[in-house]
Amino acid sequence: MSIKIVADSSCDLNNKIKETMKIEIVPLTLILEDKRYIDDENLDVSGYVKDMNACKTSPKTACPSPEQFMEAYKGEESIFVVTLSSALSGTYNSAMIAKNMFLEEIGNKFIHVFDSLSASAGETLISLKIHELSKLNIEDAEIVKRVNKYIKEMKTFFLLESLEHLAKAGRLNPIIAKIASVLSIKPIMGATEEGTIRLVQKVRGYKRAFDKFVDTIGEEGKNLEEKILGIAHCNCLDRALKFKEEVLKKYNFKDIVIVEMQGLSSTYADDGGLVIAF
Incomplete structure (x- = not known):
């Protein structure tokens, strides 16, 4: 099965995971006063944290646009998306809007957006579970069913x-x-x-x-x-x-x-x- 996992930049990864599975990260934007940081692999995280702690105002974040997600949806036959908890961020809604726009404008394709109900390591594990299930030669709908169960049970x-x-x-x-x-x-x-x-x-x-x-x-x-x-x-x-x-x-x-x-x-x-x- 040709699949791609798409996740927002709360899905923290290491090099081994990046090499093991096909995953595309759609970055959020981090804002400190009038300075904007793109949360991608080029971000100096240590430097950003120092800037954040020196900043007098609260850090702000902006979720990816639907257009950014749409770009990530191109390619493989089946797209599985993992986002930050919808209770904490608008990223899930943006990914869903992108799904609807993509299907309307570009055509029929399997895209499913998972609300992780979590963040960080939680998104990491959900992505690993999708990758694991994709190797079992099961239908997309069965992957969705099993991943939803995994999310419900995850702590x-x-x-x-x-x-x-x-x-x-x-x-x-x-x-x-x-x-x-x-x-x-x-x-x-x-x-x-x-x-x-x-x-x-x-x-x-x-x-x-x-x-x-x-x-x-x-x-x-x-x-x-x-x-x-x-x-x-x-x-x-x-x-x-x-x-x-x-x-x-x-x-x-x-x-x-x-x-x-x-x-x-x-x-x-x-x-x-x-x-x-x-």
Whole structure:
């Protein structure tokens, strides 16, 4: 089957994944005051994060236009699209508009847009699942059915050094972020079934929060031996590797994949942030 996976730039990848499957990333635009950054492979993420933390105003993001998605829909017979949670971004709507425009203007083609109900490592795992299923010689509709089930069962959690940018961007109550900062509380957050953000645990001090983050997998997950764990990090590979090391002591995942965050994920996670999905 000739397929292509299309994802927005919240889908964090590593070189091995890029080499393994055919995936095209449609970038979001990141805005700091009057400066715009295209969130593609040419973005200096570390430099962007430094600029963001030096900026006096809140970072803003702009989702890709339908025209950008339409361009990505060209090529293969079947197109599977993975976007940020529709509860957090307009990217899903843009991808859907593009699908309708493409089918009207260019003709009949299989295009399906998945709302990840997640972000970052969650999108990574969904893309890997699509790639895996495409090798089974099953119908497009069956791939959609199985991926929808996967999305429904997938868990996403994150542990951040600071909640400041998440609050500034309107993704979290600013009062929660302020209290967390004053009391040195490191909240463990997670995705809801609707793709919004929920508070999972409140832990004082990073070391205790890190340990609890590992424990959260056992508390929230099941049948882990059948699953892949995705770990996305923002400029903290050592921390991601340490997390993997601690996970391996407790759990038996089928595989563990580590990816570095691109600009969009880094906008909310900031330096030291970890996002996991399984």
